[in-house]
Structures are given as C-alpha cells and as structure tokens.
Amino acid sequence: MWKGLSLRLRLTIVYAGLLALLLTILGATFFVDTRNLLIENTASYIRATAKPVIEHWLYGKKVSEKNRDIVSEDYLRKIARFMARDLTSRNTVALVLDKRGKILAIGKLLKEEPAPPSPDPFYYRQALSGENEVTYILSKNDKHILVILIPLRSGPGSDRVLGAVQLSSPLARVEAILYRHGITLAAGTIITLLLGTILGLLAISSALSELRQMIVTCQNITEGRLDQRIDLPARSDEVGQLAEAFNKMVERLEAAFSAQRRFVASAAHELRTPLTAIRGSLEVLLRGAQDDPGSVATLCQGMYKEVVRLGELCEKLLDLARLEISVNVCKEDVVLSDFFESSLKQVKLIASGRKVLLEKGPYVSLKADPHLLKQIVFDLVQNAVQHTDEGGRLTLGWRLGVDAVQIWIEDNGYGILPEDLPRIFEPFYRGKGVSGWKKRPEGSGLGLTLVKTMVEAHGGKITVSSKVNEGTRFVIELPYR
Amino acid sequence: MTREGFDVSCGSSRKTQILVIEDEDTIAEFLKTGLKYEGYGVTVAKDAVTGLDSARESNPDLIILDIMLPDKDGFEVCRRLRRRGTSIPILMLTAKKEISDKVEGLDAGADDYLTKPFSFEELLARIRALLRRSGRAVKTTELRVVDIVLNTETREVFKGGKRLTLTPREFSLLELFMRHPRRVFTRETLLNRLWGYDYPGETNIVDVHVSHLRNKLGDKPPRLIRTHYGVGYAFYPEEGD
Incomplete structure (x- = not known):
C-alpha cells in the first residue's frame, strides 16, 4: 500500500x-x-x-x-x-x-x-x-x-x-x-501545518516534476528515440546533476548505436554486393548462358573473385568481432629493436620491391602482444604498399614519448585526400581515390579499422597525417606498461 | 518460374538497347551477359560521367543505374538525366533497403527500384514492365512463324487457322522457340527456364514435352523443332517453307 x-x-x-x-x-x-x-x-x-x-x-x-x-x-x-x-x-x-x-x-x-x-x-x-x-x-x-x-x-x-x-x-x-493562548497556538499550528504541507508539496512537486519529465524521456529513449535529451533549466542540485549525467550517457549510447548501425549497414552492403553478383551470374548461367563457353568462363571467373572477396570479408569481420570483445591480448615484454629486426625480412617481402628504411630509436621495452603488434605493423605496411608506386619508399621507426612509445610507418605514395582523412578508420570506408590511383584498391575496407582496434586494445592510439602526392604517415602510440 | 515473355521483337532489326551504369565488375558482367542472352542490346558504363555521356550518345531504351558509383551517386545521375528532359525509363539498383533511399530514388526521377541481391528473373520482369509502360517495347502479343500464330495475351495457338490445345509448359516451350529461332537450347537450359532452377527431375522430361509439342503441331521431317544430338533442340522456321 x-x-x-x-x-x-x-x-x-x-x-x-x-x-x-x-x-x-x-x-x-x-x-x-x-x-x-x-x-x-x-x-x-x-x-x-x-x-x-x-x-x-x-x-x-x-x-x-x-x-x-x-x-x-x-x-x-x-x-x-x-x-x-x-x-x-x-x-x-x-x-x-x-x-x-x-x-x-x-x-x-x-x-x-x-x-x-x-x-x-x-x-x-x-x-x-x-x-x-x-x-x-x-x-x-x-x-x-x-x-x-x-x-x-x-x-x-x-x-x-x-x-x-x-x-x-x-x-x-x-x-x-x-x-487565548491555546486558540492562538492551535490556529498557528494549523496554519503552519497547512502552509508547510502545501509549500512542501509544491517544492517536492517541482523537484519531482523534473523527474517525471526524465521518466518520459527515458521511456522515449527505450522506444528507440535516442535523439531525445532531458531539457531542464540549468540547475546545480542533484536533479540537475542527474539530468546532466543522464544526457551524457545517452549521448555516448547514441554515438555507439549509430556507429553500430552504420557498421551493420556497411557490412550488409559489403555482403550484398558479392552475393548479388554470384546470384545473378548463376541465374544467367542456368537460363542458358551455360551453353556458351565464353560466357561460362567470364561468369565463373567473376563468381570466383566474389567468393574470395566474401571469404576475406568474413575473416576480417571475425577478427574485428574477436578484437572488440578484447580478450586475446596477451601482453609480454617486447624489446622494440629486436622486434623490428626480426620483422624486417617479412616487411621487405610485403613491400615487394619498395625501399624499406628503419629509423631505429633508443632501447625500449614495452608490454604488448607481439603477434598483434606484428599484425599492426604488417597491415600498415600492406596499406602503404597499396598506395605507393613500385619505386616508392617506406620508412619505419620509433622514438620515446612522455608516457608512450611512438612508432611510425610512413610512405611517399599518393597520399589521402583531406576529406577522406578523418574517415579512413571507419569500417568499410574506402577513399574516393587520388588521381595517382590506377583503380580503386581491392580490399575489405576493414584493414585500418582492424589496426585501430588492435592499437586500442593495447590502450594506445593511432593518428594519421597525409599530403596528396607526397605520402602518408601513421603514428602509433603505445603506453610503456 | 515458367512464365516466359520476350518483348524483344524477333523480326525487328533493332534490338531494345539497355544501358547499365554499374561499377562492380562482376555485377556489370553478369548483367551484360544475361541481358544479351535474353535478346537485348547492352552497353556498360563503369562510372557516372561515362554513363551520362553514353546515355546522351546512344539514347538507350532503358537505363539500369546503381546508386553507389565511384564519382557521383545514382540519385545525382538520375536527376541530371531528368533535367535533360529524357523520358528513358530508369531502374535503380541499390544495396540499401531503407525506405528513405527508395523515396529519394523515386523522387530523383527513377521509375523503379530493386534491392541487391535481386533475382535476375525479377529484373527481367521489371524491365519488361517498364518497357511496356514507356511504350518503347514493340507490341508483340502475336508471334507468327509460317502458319503458326501464337498469342501471348490470350495464350492461344493456331496452326493453319486451326486452334491447338497446348498445356502451359508446351505453350511456353513453343513461345521460347518462336522467339529465338535457330538458337540451340540444351535440355538443361530448357529445364531451368521452364521448370525452374531448383527442379530436381531428369532432363528426359524435356524430351517428353518436346515430343508432345511436335505431335500437336503435326511436325514431320524436315522438322520445325529439330534435335541436335547430344546437345538439345532448336527451332528452324525457314526450312518449313
């Protein structure tokens, strides 16, 4: 009751x-x-x-x-x-x-x-x-x-x-x-009680009415309208603080949700394109193109390409999902000079003919997952290779920062357009392309997203700077511990 | 699945021309192959600029337009085409299912809309509908070969003025042959087109139906429907003259 x-x-x-x-x-x-x-x-x-x-x-x-x-x-x-x-x-x-x-x-x-x-x-x-x-x-x-x-x-x-x-x-x-005294006292008591109750009720109501408004907003948000905010006149009491904290929380939720929605939409798009191609090719074959060897060859090659693409996409998506759960980061001591020396051979292999320079920094040992670190470096090298001519040059190196090691991977390739730059870590985002590109690069569009996720799984951050036709520089900052 | 209808006139010298503006190689390739096989003339453009040029120069009967293009988006291409005053039917392709996309596409001047992945058969049906609506397709409700008259609307067949009673499969078979004279259809192709892609039966059911059709047509050697041994069947109207 x-x-x-x-x-x-x-x-x-x-x-x-x-x-x-x-x-x-x-x-x-x-x-x-x-x-x-x-x-x-x-x-x-x-x-x-x-x-x-x-x-x-x-x-x-x-x-x-x-x-x-x-x-x-x-x-x-x-x-x-x-x-x-x-x-x-x-x-x-x-x-x-x-x-x-x-x-x-x-x-x-x-x-x-x-x-x-x-x-x-x-x-x-x-x-x-x-x-x-x-x-x-x-x-x-x-x-x-x-x-x-x-x-x-x-x-x-x-x-x-x-x-x-x-x-x-x-x-x-x-x-x-x-x-007389008693009457005055009783009247005073009753008036005070009435007035007190009414004023108290008003004060409580005004404090709680905003809670009611918050309840309505919460219900709206539950129904999926994440753009809703609690709009209170500025107040610094507990209700005001609650509203502010709540708004901040919804802000983050909305950002997370819209990122998630974008990701799902992009993933669906990425999956639909090869599926459309495969389904359509099969239908065309079944409807009679199978009787023409020339068409069979073209359509089969196309389908093969799309299946490979789907496979790669699935792999990358799984990697991303695994990393976002962030369980498999097994940190151990990594001495950077040893790490780069042992990776150099593979880096050169990926660079396929492009010049590779290593700018060694001072001796430093940090806590990191060596396998993930290797994947980060290789993926960035791979990315640099895709955007550099065969006579290009890649530079790798490290130096000590205030509380983090900075590792860079730099190329002198086509660079990234300024409008693309803020978005290149978004899943499935592919740049519009710089004039130097012969064609849009093949790939899942998840490579850099994966790199960013791996760096963040280490508690680090990645930044990029680029100039069209001069090159691109990725800098990873990893904390010592 | 068994419904066949080609609005491409077999007698006309000019094929219905379709412009495909699509940047994904594999999709462009299968559309080209498939549409050509169905009797359309196909031009492929891999980006918006080429597509717009091509639309101006060749004046196609229909445009299949992908929304995601490397240089401009499909909506923009659509708006430009309409601003030029062309009434060419435009069929949009997109990987997005959102209603807003659909609305934007139709607002931009598209006539129809298909979401990837789509069935090629549905695409063909939509193309036929768009062509009919725009009046660009040659009206071919009646196909005539020698003394055989086939009406695709009433689904009646006359031979020498006498009405023949055909089953729906036999009718479709005859229609397919009459639309593609001299093309050799393998049993597998006939099975796929008339019985559906996932029909589990053997191909000799095709032989049975061809044989019934021949009997009803009173087709005697030299036959109209000829057997290519080890391959399939083809329709030769001239030899019957």
Whole structure:
C-alpha cells in the first residue's frame, strides 16, 4: 500500500506528519509551561499579599521575636473572623481553620466575592502538620479554583501550628489568558501545518516534476528515440546533476548505436554486393548462358573473385568481432629493436620491391602482444604498399614519448585526400581515390579499422597525417606498461 | 518460374538497347551477359560521367543505374538525366533497403527500384514492365512463324487457322522457340527456364514435352523443332517453307 503511493505523496505525508508532531510537541510544552508559570505566579502573589496580613493579626509588633510562642489557640479563635475578612478580596476568599480542621471563620461577606470551597482534609492535614507550600487546583463545574493553604504558627518560626488559612481564588483570569493562548497556538499550528504541507508539496512537486519529465524521456529513449535529451533549466542540485549525467550517457549510447548501425549497414552492403553478383551470374548461367563457353568462363571467373572477396570479408569481420570483445591480448615484454629486426625480412617481402628504411630509436621495452603488434605493423605496411608506386619508399621507426612509445610507418605514395582523412578508420570506408590511383584498391575496407582496434586494445592510439602526392604517415602510440 | 515473355521483337532489326551504369565488375558482367542472352542490346558504363555521356550518345531504351558509383551517386545521375528532359525509363539498383533511399530514388526521377541481391528473373520482369509502360517495347502479343500464330495475351495457338490445345509448359516451350529461332537450347537450359532452377527431375522430361509439342503441331521431317544430338533442340522456321 505504502509502496504503491507515488514518491511525491509519500514524501508529503512524511513531511506533514513530522511537521504536525513537532508543532504539537512544541505547542503542548509551551502551553503547559505557560499555564504552570501563570498559576505559580498567581499563587506567589496571593501568598505574598497574605503574609503581612497574617503576621499583623497574629503577632502584631512582636514579629521580630523568634522561636517564641506568642499566641495561643484562643487568641486565634478571637481574631479569626477579622483576619479572614482582611484576607478576603474580590478574587480571593479566606477560611481560617483550627488545629483539627474545623472552620473558625469565613471571610466572604459581600455577594460578589466568590464562595470558598470546603477544605479538603488531604491538603489541610499537610498544612496543619507544618507544610508551608500546599497549593492545589480544584475543579468545580468546569471552573478551576486555586487553593492555597498557609499554616498558622504560634510564633514566627515556631513549630507549633495553631491552625491554617485557606485562600481560594478562581483561575478565571488565568484561564482566559490560557484560552487565548491555546486558540492562538492551535490556529498557528494549523496554519503552519497547512502552509508547510502545501509549500512542501509544491517544492517536492517541482523537484519531482523534473523527474517525471526524465521518466518520459527515458521511456522515449527505450522506444528507440535516442535523439531525445532531458531539457531542464540549468540547475546545480542533484536533479540537475542527474539530468546532466543522464544526457551524457545517452549521448555516448547514441554515438555507439549509430556507429553500430552504420557498421551493420556497411557490412550488409559489403555482403550484398558479392552475393548479388554470384546470384545473378548463376541465374544467367542456368537460363542458358551455360551453353556458351565464353560466357561460362567470364561468369565463373567473376563468381570466383566474389567468393574470395566474401571469404576475406568474413575473416576480417571475425577478427574485428574477436578484437572488440578484447580478450586475446596477451601482453609480454617486447624489446622494440629486436622486434623490428626480426620483422624486417617479412616487411621487405610485403613491400615487394619498395625501399624499406628503419629509423631505429633508443632501447625500449614495452608490454604488448607481439603477434598483434606484428599484425599492426604488417597491415600498415600492406596499406602503404597499396598506395605507393613500385619505386616508392617506406620508412619505419620509433622514438620515446612522455608516457608512450611512438612508432611510425610512413610512405611517399599518393597520399589521402583531406576529406577522406578523418574517415579512413571507419569500417568499410574506402577513399574516393587520388588521381595517382590506377583503380580503386581491392580490399575489405576493414584493414585500418582492424589496426585501430588492435592499437586500442593495447590502450594506445593511432593518428594519421597525409599530403596528396607526397605520402602518408601513421603514428602509433603505445603506453610503456 | 515458367512464365516466359520476350518483348524483344524477333523480326525487328533493332534490338531494345539497355544501358547499365554499374561499377562492380562482376555485377556489370553478369548483367551484360544475361541481358544479351535474353535478346537485348547492352552497353556498360563503369562510372557516372561515362554513363551520362553514353546515355546522351546512344539514347538507350532503358537505363539500369546503381546508386553507389565511384564519382557521383545514382540519385545525382538520375536527376541530371531528368533535367535533360529524357523520358528513358530508369531502374535503380541499390544495396540499401531503407525506405528513405527508395523515396529519394523515386523522387530523383527513377521509375523503379530493386534491392541487391535481386533475382535476375525479377529484373527481367521489371524491365519488361517498364518497357511496356514507356511504350518503347514493340507490341508483340502475336508471334507468327509460317502458319503458326501464337498469342501471348490470350495464350492461344493456331496452326493453319486451326486452334491447338497446348498445356502451359508446351505453350511456353513453343513461345521460347518462336522467339529465338535457330538458337540451340540444351535440355538443361530448357529445364531451368521452364521448370525452374531448383527442379530436381531428369532432363528426359524435356524430351517428353518436346515430343508432345511436335505431335500437336503435326511436325514431320524436315522438322520445325529439330534435335541436335547430344546437345538439345532448336527451332528452324525457314526450312518449313
């Protein structure tokens, strides 16, 4: 149930709940504290006003005489009426009790003075036993009355208690204040809660609405519309960061997908051409050209060429697939001078008559797969040979870079057109051709793609620079480790 | 598979001319051989520039145009041809299956479109349809040789005014012979063309059908349909005169 609710609702409920709890605790504490303070204040005030009156009646001018019994019970009985009257006012009514709790006098005389509550034995016994601060609140018909008991002693500081005075005062004024207070608090709480909830809901909604937008975008992307992006007003909070990270991810995905799609389309094209040729040739033969030896020879030669081409294409595609999974890189220590010396013979063989120069660099040993490295070099040499006249020259060499070895393979052939240069590593891409070419070179169009993949499988990179009719230079950078 | 129809008039002196603009050697070669064998005159151009020149000079009846050419793409060639105002039917070949390519091709002014790899038979059918539509093919619903009249539309055959009842195979066989007089067809070729490339039977089924056809035509020596021993059959209309 809870999990079924939207994040927005859940956050709002939690938020509103916490807010309500906090406000209630604060309000209640505040209310109770205020009430206690007000009651205590009232009690202190009543005590403070009563004290001089009582002392005046009981001890008169002998107040300063300590620890002496000044008055007797009889005396108290005599003055009880006057003292009670003196202690009574519009707010407060006094009762004077004797030692046994019997009422000696009631201060109420006028009608508007409140009626005193009858003394409660539980409390007046405490007062009669000498307790000074007996205060309690009495509830009567929903009205609260503050009752204060003051023991009457035979002398100031004496232990002998002759009786007690009960002062009672209705808490109407305090309650009025508290009532106003309570109303204000409750209204404040409700308003704050409402406002807080609404504002919270809005804040959460605005934060989450962008999440909703992201959800929609995600769904669109899932349906294959990879060109979709999350378009949020610039914000640097978590949602903004998420959107930015998400966009970057989709960007890369789109690039990868479109590269993949291009690759598949190109591969399909490369496969379809020989298939068309073979299928068409066979059909023409079957439809009667088989009866003409001349046609049979031409068509069969054509088909043979196409089958060989298909085979090579399959090989290259498999190589590419294997390398892209990138499992078979077995790195070991390769000393470059030894590597080039042992490869030179084969390089010269591939170069078939073209001059080969080796520009040796300093001694260096690096971690690489020697077989892949050999294939890289041979493929690049092969590529150079295809684009160089027979009297051409190839230069191989290496030098040390900052954190990588640079290996170059250079020719002085026809070069590559500037518009072709950025695309030559793309699968199946073949240059438009420079005027020096006798014809478009045969090949799968995967050779350089394969080289690039092999270099990258080593954590290295390959760059190319070329000038038409001057030559081309490939530079491979391989990290030492 | 057995449907045969040659819009190439056997009597006409001018063959229907097809210009093939295709840079892939093997494809150009089989198109040339195959189309020639079917009775068309074929010129091959290996790039767009040569193709455009050739189209202007020889004024072909139909152009087969590959989209991927080394110098320009096929769409551009198509647009240029149309801008010149030629109404020559253009059949485009492409290795791409995307609809956008198809639309672009047709927008550029191509009349039809085939995706590689295509069946040669389908290509022939499309060529025939395009030629018919453009009115460039000689209308040949009726073939006449000696006293035999063959109508390709109604699929009726008359000999000396008398109607013959032929099976569809016999009809196709006779049509093929009448369209290619004096050409020797091996049994294998006849089997492939009439029964399909993947027919598993023996070639003597061809002999059976030829024999039935001869009987229905009342073909007696010297025959119209002659046996070339160890090779196959050929049709000789003149000797019957």
